[in-house]
Amino acid sequence: MTGSTLPARSLGRLLAQYRQRAGLSRSAAAQIVETSIQTMGRLEDGLKSKVPQLWINALADAYRVSDSERRVLIGLTRELASAQQNWWRPYADEMNPRFDHYLGLEEAARRLAVWRLSLLPGLLQTPEYRRAIAWTEWPDLATEQVNKRVEMAVRRQVRLNDRAFTVDAILSETVLREQIGGPAVMAEQMARLVELSELPNVSIRVVPFNAPRHLGSRVGSFAMLEFPKLPATGMIEPPVIYIEDYAGDGYLEREVEVRRYRDAFTEIARVSLDPDATRHLLVSAGKEYRA
Template sequence: MPPGGRPTVRSRRLGAALKRHREAAGADQATAAEAILKSVSKVSRLESGLTSASALEVRTLLDCYGVQDAGERARLEGWAKTGNQRGWWLDFQETVTPDYADHITLENEATYIRSWQPVLIPGLLQTAEYAESVITSGPTFIAADMAARLVQVRQERQRRIAQGGVQFAAVIWEPAITSLASVPAIAGPQWSRLLEVGDRYNVTVQMLPASAGRAAGVAGPFVSFSFGDEPTVEAVAVENLPNTSVIEAPDDLALYVNVFDRLRSTALSSEETADRIRQLLKNA
């Protein structure tokens, strides 16, 4: 069973994929249950993500559904094998909420990440000083030791970008960048970080001009994730005040893909963005 008795993002993704293939094959849950020699309730729990599927169960179900695509089979069997794999963030269980753990899981497994931020610098691009200021200025009190652990988690998350293991694209509304000027001690290092990270081959940073307020107001902050060789979005994390919601319904995903494409096309190029940030540093 997924940790904590709740569906994890891994188990939900696998369950949804198995359900999709079953329905495409015109099979019911009773047929699936017979194939793996389990109960119908077991199949129902698998498809809802409430329990984990073994790689053998996944292989048997895909055989039953007539799924021949080798890449899809390998992907789903891989999910089953790593479904209970311990992530580094579990070392911070007292700090990382279940919703945050889901977000980190998506981030850790993604091959493409796209982030829209109208208010803050994306977490994957934040300096430690900036991260601490954001964490401690939230609506709830956070003790100094807890804040320090959250900053550490944020820095650990940034390792994938540093190691080149993921393609990351960020669109940031200009006020989120320029407003840092009021705190010079944080602004300079953070602007320099944007330039340094944005120069990496696997990272693109674009500034949406302040004048594009209509475009900026279309959606609040969100992050989309792709997991294969192609940048097909399979999950979106939407940031709310109390938590983060993960969206996986195809029609809803299409809306976020469209919004991000519009934001990216309206934003300055990465080169123009770097020039604007250099000007901010020069004038600081």
């Protein structure tokens, strides 16, 4: 299920491309449909979830697109209109700014490749591990708010039940050794990783402390999301690199940027343990935490 994120991104990207080809400014495009330049910016950035078909026809006329290009734009508009409401809307108040955009990408992705230097990816966290992170980052947060964040994390992991969605996670051994929430929480977390690693659509590998030198520490943690074809148009959105930072999130989409991170992931994978050796390490770490 692609939700609204992919058709919105595809529609915005094509509209920006056709506008530039026609030699029109974003301000001029906004005037054509009698809206603000800010709204036009949201439309072209793929952040607007409701787009009147009247706008699309008016812009298509102004941009002098071909009949086939117009059909694609209208198809994307219809796909956007029929998209289901995103499940995480009730949790919007508990999310960092722009993280809802990432959730839309994750929900629509067919593959997630993630490298982590510290802290587990959200899809792999146990509720208590997530709770410990929340209390560490926001010690004054109300218990009700923390519970809501944990609830959202658990709901997010339903995505792993979709066998068409694959996760390829490579973790620094530091992730296993940093005691988030204490030994009991970490023991439960190691057991959960072992369980997840046995799913056919989930791969977990660890880069041990004694691995040869690699790009991992220089590149930093990141995720690469790749997407399926859109049902109505058959279009495939280009991959996105997501970089989560304490001060805010970043998204990279240019082909040259994506290629560099894809190559870095391949190089990091080269020095990682294979899935079986990783599973043995996880079991061993779990025993140490329970001792």
